[in-house]
Amino acid sequence: MQKRPKVWRKVVANVPPWLYLGSVFILVGIVVVMTMRNTHREKSLTAQTLLEKGAALIKAFESGARTGMGMHWRGDQFQVLLEEMANQPGIFYLAVTGEDGLILADSDKGKIGSRLHGPEEMKALAIGAKEKWRVTSLADGRKAFEVYRDFAPLARRDAAEYCEEEVWQYACPWSRPGSSQGTGRQAIFIAFDVAPFDAALAEDMHNTVILSAILLLLGVGGVMTLFWAQSYRFxxxxxxxxxxxxxxxxxxxxxxxxxxxxxxxxxxxxxxxxxxxxxxxxxxxxxxxxxxxxxxxxxxxxxxxxxxxxxxxxxxxxxxxxxxxxxxxxxxxxxxxxxxxxxxxxxxxxLGEVRRLQEEVRRKEKLAALGSLAAGVAHEIRNPLSSIKGFAKYFEGQCAEGSQGRELAAVMAQEVDRLNRVITELLDFARPSDLKTRSTDVGSLIEHSLRLVRQDAEGKKITVTFDRNAGLPVIAIDPDRLTQALLNLYLNAIQAMENGGTLAVRAAADGRGGVRIEVEDSGKGIAPESLSSIFNPYFTTKSSGTGLGLAIVQKIIEAHRGEVKVKSTPDRGTTFNILLPVGRPEGVAS
The missing domain is CATH 3.30.450.20 (PAS domain)
Known part of the structure; x- marks a missing residue:
């Protein structure tokens, strides 16, 4: 930092006092003008807010009245509509009057037939088709913000047509036979309590005054600091x-x-x-x-x-x-x-989160490279395997029934089939995550997938249950790929319950429009030290596994922009939790 030059100190010391005093007066004037403008703006915004709210409620009541006429409502149903609309915080009353101020309908049923405003006052209000407002005082002394305009839920000829029938005479009090207001204009009034807005305005005014005072004090303090700079250097x-x-x-x-x-x-x-x-x-x-x-x-x-x-x-x-x-x-x-x-x-x-994200990027890059390599190797191996299997079947047919050569040829064909299954999993893992989504009932999809493994589960004395929430939404997913992911989880669960158990599947809405699916088994569980690696390709704790099943599950769920989590307790079972969002995955075909 550089020291302030001595030339600047001399300039500050030689400034005339009247210049500082004039600066203070200018600052005071600016603060006063800003305070007055802010207060006027707040009042205008408050009035505009209440006017728009009143206009919206009036239009809503007109629409409700118009709908009620189409549904053959009676007078008590219109009264309920009126009372319900007025039964909101900050509303004093909602009333429909004739052009002479006589109340035809009111949120307080007891006031029907009395007068809301006098004829002269009604003329002075100049009620028209556009909403107007004024601030008035009620009989109990409270201030009210009153919004009013013409009330015409239907054209007069349509209203007369509806109200000629006996069933409409109670729904159209302003068109009741014998009523002096039956042929005149009607007006609708809605009165709001302005006390909360006045309190907020007063609070805002208070804060504005305080802020203005602070700004003024800071400004005066800055001017006075410059003025006394040489005397108060410390x-x-x-x-x-x-x-x-x-x-x-x-x-x-x-x-x-x-x-x-x-x-x-x-x-x-x-x-x-x-x-x-x-x-x-x-x-x-x-x-x-x-x-x-x-x-x-x-x-x-x-x-x-x-x-x-x-x-x-x-x-x-x-x-x-x-x-x-x-x-x-x-x-x-x-x-x-x-x-x-x-x-x-x-x-x-x-940097913990940064390191975690970097590691995740490295892992995905490694998986992408591994997938590309696997795809190339799989394509190169599959064709020779087909030839090997053909030769095995040929030699099996050439050998006598029950001979060792026939048995070896059969084993060779079985091993070729096993290698083909491994290659299929490799190709599934390496395949790009291009999804073909459509709106799908997740509950029906889960029921279909469970039917595919039910026979295997029953063969191992495993009970299969499905708890389907009634509010499951229909979401955009690729049903084939999601079924593949669920089947991988089911088969893992069945293999973990060699002595029987329970495979429980639950599906419910997650509260944000998506779906949460839980696949729980009562098998032997996963060791804690293995939990962090189960989604890595080729990681397996089974002697005959390839380690690609869960990696494929994670890839499919992440392609849907979802997430899969696992909780496991050794000797008590494992639970996989899948969360699928409601939105369509990006970059997929519909």
């Missing part, structure tokens, strides 16, 4: 120190921030630093960093003290002496405007 220096701290320290950062003072003690520790380090600010404030922070962290201080800033230095630190956290550290000195050293600033980010 106070000015303290203000500069505060500005330096304020410019460097930003609250509520998503990264950890720690500062030290000029004595080298910890001065500021933000909430993100507490969360990352697990240390409480109250426990470490005022202490030397070497006493509470890791050595790898504090070694940066020597570099900073030499005047060399540190930017995005990656390291690992252990704040609790056990777990190492990957961190990105930045550090610099804090200097005031005169170049005085006030302390050091340390900023650090937790």
């Amino acid at each position: 106070s000015r220096r303290q203000l500069q120190d505060t500005r330096a701290f304020a410019s460097e320290i930003i609250n509520n950062l998503p990264v950890g921030l720690i500062t030290t003072d000029s004595d080298g003690k910890l001065a500021v520790v933000n909430s993100a630093a507490e969360r990352i380090s697990g240390l409480k600010a109250a426990d470490i404030m005022g202490k030397i960093p070497e006493e509470v922070l890791p050595g790898a962290w504090c070694s940066l201080r020597d570099v900073v003290d030499k005047g060399e800033p540190v930017m995005e230095h990656e390291t690992e630190c252990s704040f609790d002496g056990e777990k190492n956290l990957p961190l990105s550290l930045s550090a610099s000195k804090i200097l005031n405007e005169e170049g005085t050293h006030l302390g050091n600033l340390f900023i650090f980010r937790d």
Whole structure:
């Protein structure tokens, strides 16, 4: 930081006092004008909001009345509609009157037949087809924001046609035979309680006044600080120190921030630093960093003290002496405007999530390369296998029944079939995740998939259950690929229950329009050390498995922009949880 030039100090000292005083008056005028404009704008917005709300309710009631006429409602049904619409917070009444102010329909049934406004007042209101408003006082002294306009749910000729029948005489009180208002115009009034809006306006006015006062005080303070700059140089220096701290320290950062003072003690520790380090600010404030922070962290201080800033230095630190956290550290000195050293600033980010994402990217790149390689190898192997199987069948037919040669040829054909199944799984895994989606009933799809494995389950004395939630939505999925994923999970579950058990499948809406599917078995479970690897290709705990089944499941679910999770307890069973979103997966054919 550079020191303020002496020439500038002389200019500040030689400014005439009347210039400062004039600046204060100008600032006061600006603040007053801003306050008045803000108050006027708030009142206009409040009136506009209530007017639009009243207009919407009037249109809604007209539409309801029009619908009721089409459904042959009676008068009590119109009254219920009127009362229900008026039974909202902040509404005093909703009424329909004749052109002389006599109430024809009211949210308070007891007021029908009385007068809402006098004839002269009704004429003064100049009621027309467009909504108007005014602020009036009720009989009990409360203020009301009244919105009104003509009321005509149907054209007059249509209303007369509907109301001629006896069934409509109760639904059309304004057209009842013998009514003096039956042929005149009607008006609809809705009155809102303006007390909450007045309170909010008063609160906003209060806040505006406070803010204006603060701005005024800051402005006056700034002018007076300049005016008394030469007399209060020590106070000015303290203000500069505060500005330096304020410019460097930003609250509520998503990264950890720690500062030290000029004595080298910890001065500021933000909430993100507490969360990352697990240390409480109250426990470490005022202490030397070497006493509470890791050595790898504090070694940066020597570099900073030499005047060399540190930017995005990656390291690992252990704040609790056990777990190492990957961190990105930045550090610099804090200097005031005169170049005085006030302390050091340390900023650090937790790289754990970044490392996890990097590892995920590397894993997917590795899987993509592996899939491409597998596809090429599978295509090269499948053709020779077909020839080998053909020769095996030929030799099997040439050998006598029950001979060793015939048995060896049969084994050769079986092994070729097994290799073909492995190659098929390789190709399924390597195949691009192009989905052909269509709107599908997930419940019916699950029932169909369970029928395919029910015979295998019954052969091992396994009970199959399906709990289908009644509110399952129809979502866009590829039914063939999802069936393949479910079959892989079912077969894994059946193989895990050699001595019988229960295969339970549950499906329900997840509350956001998607579907959650659970596949649970009561088998031998998965060892905790294997849980993190079960979705890796070629990882298997079975002697005859290929390790591609669950990898294919994960690939299919992720292609649907879903996720699959697993929970397992050894000797108690395993649960796979699939979440499918409601939206159509990106980049798929419909």
